Amino acid sequence: MDDLIIAGEKFSSRLIMGTGGAPSLEVLDQALVASGTELTTVAMRRLDPGARGSVLDVLRERGIKVLPNTAGCFTAGEAVLTARLAREALDTNWVKLEVIADERTLLPDPIETFDAAERLVADGFVVLPYIGDDPALARRLEQAGCAAVMPLGAPIGSGLGIRNPHNIELIVEAASVPVILDAGIGTASDAALAMELGCDAVLLATAVTRAQRPDLMASAMRQAVTAGRLARQAGRIPRRRYAEASSPMTP
Amino acid sequence: MDVIVGGGVVGLSVAWRLARQGRPVTVVDPAPGRGASYAAAGMLAPVSEVTYTETPLLRLGVAALRRWPSFAAELAADSGLDPGGDPGGGPARTLDLRSDGTLDVAYGADDLAALDELAAYMDKLGLPVERLTGRECRRLEPMLAPSVRGGLLAADDAWVDPRRVTAALLAALERRGVPVVRARVSELLREGGRVAGVRLAPPSPGGRDASPSPGGRDASPSPGGRAGGAPGPGSGATGSGGVHGSGGVESSGDVESSGGVESSGGVGGLSELRAERVVLAAGAWSSGLAEVPVRPVKGQIMRLRSPRPLLTRCVRGTVHGSSVYLVPRGDGELVVGATQEEMGFDTKVTAGGLYELLRDARELVPGVTELEVADVVAGLRPGTPDNLPLIGPAATPGLAYATGHHRGGVLLAPVTTAILLGELPGEESELAALCAPGRFQEIS
Numbered sequence: 118m119d120d121l122i123i124a125g126e127k128f129s130s131r132l133i134m135g136t137g138g139a140p141s142l143e144v145l146d147q148a149l150v151a152s153g154t155e156l157t158t159v160a161m162r163r164l165d166p167g168a169r170g171s172v173l174d175v176l177r178e179r180g181i182k183v184l185p186n187t188a189g190c191f192t193a194g195e196a197v198l199t200a201r202l203a204r205e206a207l208d209t210n211w212v213k214l215e216v217i218a219d220e221r222t223l224l225p226d227p228i229e230t231f232d233a234a235e236r237l238v239a240d241g242f243v244v245l246p247y248i249g250d251d252p253a254l255a256r257r258l259e260q261a262g263c264a265a266v267m268p269l270g271a272p273i274g275s276g277l278g279i280r281n282p283h284n285i286e287l288i289v290e291a292a293s294v295p296v297i298l299d300a301g302i303g304t305a306s307d308a309a310l311a312m313e314l315g316c317d318a319v320l321l322a323t324a325v326t327r328a329q330r331p332d333l334m335a336s337a338m339r340q341a342v343t344a345g346r347l348a349r350q351a352g353r354i355p356r357r358r359y360a361e362a363s364s365p366m367t368p
Numbered sequence: 369m370d371v372i373v374g375g376g377v378v379g380l381s382v383a384w385r386l387a388r389q390g391r392p393v394t395v396v397d398p399a400p401g402r403g404a405s406y407a408a409a410g411m412l413a414p415v416s417e418v419t420y421t422e423t424p425l426l427r428l429g430v431a432a433l434r435r436w437p438s439f440a441a442e443l444a445a446d447s448g449l450d451p452g453g454d455p456g457g458g459p460a461r462t463l464d465l466r467s468d469g470t471l472d473v474a475y476g477a478d479d480l481a482a483l484d485e486l487a488a489y490m491d492k493l494g495l496p497v498e499r500l501t502g503r504e505c506r507r508l509e510p511m512l513a514p515s516v517r518g519g520l521l522a523a524d525d526a527w528v529d530p531r532r533v534t535a536a537l538l539a540a541l542e543r544r545g546v547p548v549v550r551a552r553v554s555e556l557l558r559e560g561g562r563v564a565g566v567r568l569a570p571p572s573p574g575g576r577d578a579s580p581s582p583g584g585r586d587a588s589p590s591p592g593g594r595a596g597g598a599p600g601p602g603s604g605a606t607g608s609g610g611v612h613g614s615g616g617v618e619s620s621g622d623v624e625s626s627g628g629v630e631s632s633g634g635v636g637g638l639s640e641l642r643a644e645r646v647v648l649a650a651g652a653w654s655s656g657l658a659e660v661p662v663r664p665v666k667g668q669i670m671r672l673r674s675p676r677p678l679l680t681r682c683v684r685g686t687v688h689g690s691s692v693y694l695v696p697r698g699d700g701e702l703v704v705g706a707t708q709e710e711m712g713f714d715t716k717v718t719a720g721g722l723y724e725l726l727r728d729a730r731e732l733v734p735g736v737t738e739l740e741v742a743d744v745v746a747g748l749r750p751g752t753p754d755n756l757p758l759i760g761p762a763a764t765p766g767l768a769y770a771t772g773h774h775r776g777g778v779l780l781a782p783v784t785t786a787i788l789l790g791e792l793p794g795e796e797s798e799l800a801a802l803c804a805p806g807r808f809q810e811i812s
Contacts, residue, residue: 140419140420140421140422140755141421141422141753141754141755142751142753142754143753143754143755144421144754146753163709163710163711164709164710164711165710165711165712165714167712168663168664168710168711168712168713169655169663169712170655170661170662170663170751170753171663171710171712172710220688221688274689328420329420329421329489330420330421331421
């Protein structure tokens with residue numbers, strides 16, 4: 118599989134993992150290894166970056182790049198503050214920008230997200246914003262200097278898959294930065310579909326951490342992302358209403 | 369003599385069981401019973417807390433729950449706190465031990481689907497749980513919100529008041545003449561490849577030496593949650609003469625009777641306690657004294673109060689995917705917990721933490737808003753990578769572990785002492801292996 122390149126940095130895995138919801142650090146560690154991920158998000162709001170033995174230690178030991186996120190923020194102001202704290206604490210200028218509109222749906226707030234993205238880009242951050250599956254917003258964020266766009270497939274933790282594949286395709290067509298499908302993945306076929314639609318990577322957490330066998334699901338996701346990427350590059354056959362014999366009927 | 373570092377439910381239980389066997393033992397803790405045990409809700413609920421990846425913890429918890437009735441009865445009797453001749457006395461009265469089960473309820477359709485899946489899993493494990501409709505749940509607990517969709521009753525689960533447990537353990541130790549040294553252990557004494565005792569830190573100027581904390585980055589965690597137990601002047605390390613001094617020792621008053629207690633003056637006014645064996649039971653602070661993979665996992669928890677109990681059994685619930693529990697006490701106290709945060713040794717109680725607890729508790733039991741807020745506290749659970757404790761001898765002679773109990777210190781106390789004292793029957797030997805410290809690459 119070809120490399121994923123975000124802001125000039127190369128990754129051989131196209132599966133980005135989240136850490137939320139893991140029942141224990143050991144289970145999380147096994148799942149991360151099985152997933153083959155090289156980039157993993159960590160929520161900064163419920164974590165002391167200096168504490169020993171935390172999820173950050175697990176990532177460091179495995180050589181996985183940490184992508185701090187601003188989960189739990191409801192305003193651009195909070196998100197910018199959280200991103201700056203993360204930059205100081207973790208010595209990275211990368212941030213997954215996440216500004217939530219309401220607690221029940223956890224859908225991203227497009228206006229606060231755009232506001233925060235502009236300010237963070239101006240402040241020298243590599244910004245990866247989590248957004249709805251809105252092609253217009255995705256384009257605007259790219260123009261604002263974001264390093265990638267991360268449209269959702271469905272609400273966080275819902276496992277509903279990709280509810281609007283058409284919009285994801287529109288975002289992919291227009292984007293010249295990586296498109297990372299974020300949120301909504303329930304099982305391996307969802308991840309494969311995201312890649313077949315042309316996404317450059319998939320970000321998921323709950324689908325693995327809350328599975329009955331997290332390590333097994335992580336392995337399934339890894340293979341699904343690879344399969345989806347290869348299928349996209351191979352070029353699928355057009356859909357036909359009627360059969361077409363694979364061996365010629367006439368010599 | 370055995371020195372037990374840490375006076376929480378685990379450390380005190382170990383000391384008490386050793387003392388019952390007639391072993392000389394001393395406990396060291398700057399504020400006994402004021403750590404994680406002080407914050408804990410005391411749920412003895414191995415069945416309702418089972419998760420897909422943690423069946424070993426389930427087996428350990430079930431073995432512990434089975435031991436609780438006799439553990440509690442012996443403790444109640446030994447503590448002398450049991451009002452004699454009172455038919456309502458015994459462990460139920462002394463420790464508020466109740467065995468009416470846990471009701472795990474689901475709030476929305478999504479929560480119900482998750483509960484159904486869990487029920488199927490429990491069924492597969494052969495666990496004794498009963499699937500209930502929303503109306504059946506409300507017949508059992510009329511204060512539940514009408515929006516509760518359904519539930520699972522784990523009828524064998526129980527709960528206890530951890531603050532009463534530590535009080536009873538301290539009383540039992542006092543009656544047996546076991547010294548409880550109110551001091552912080554600064555390090556383990558290592559001599560010739562073995563652990564030979566502990567070094568006691570001098571009392572801090574403010575007398576608020578809150579924890580057996582290690583050196584290092586968070587060397588002085590906020591004593592917030594433990595301040596009530598702050599030792600007074602003269603407590604802590606007592607220089608030459610050690611535990612024979614009056615200030616630093618809480619005992620029956622006849623410290624000499626415990627015998628075997630030796631301490632000697634150390635460099636710079638420090639004091640030492642020598643021991644044949646040191647049992648490290650310092651919870652979240654254990655990793656500062658030995659190389660154990662134990663980290664603090666912060667939990668914020670509230671205690672509400674009403675004239676009459678709102679609930680008759682433990683209620684756990686999932687509200688839009690986030691979980692909360694409510695534990696009723698006989699005296700009208702209702703414990704609402706608990707957050708799980710990876711914040712190092714931070715013990716600040718936060719607005720957001722309390723908000724989340726109350727938000728979810730109110731969805732399940734709307735009446736909680738009428739209750740008085742009696743107490744809010746943040747404690748530090750000693751988490752391990754696999755959520756199982758470390759119990760048993762360390763690689764270093766003279767050192768044993770009883771730590772890393774994460775969310776289960778109260779539940780697991782009886783099985784911890786059984787493992788550590790070698791009282792586990794053959795058919796349960798697997799449990800000792802599950803908790804063996806050697807499963808981690810510890811260097812100590």
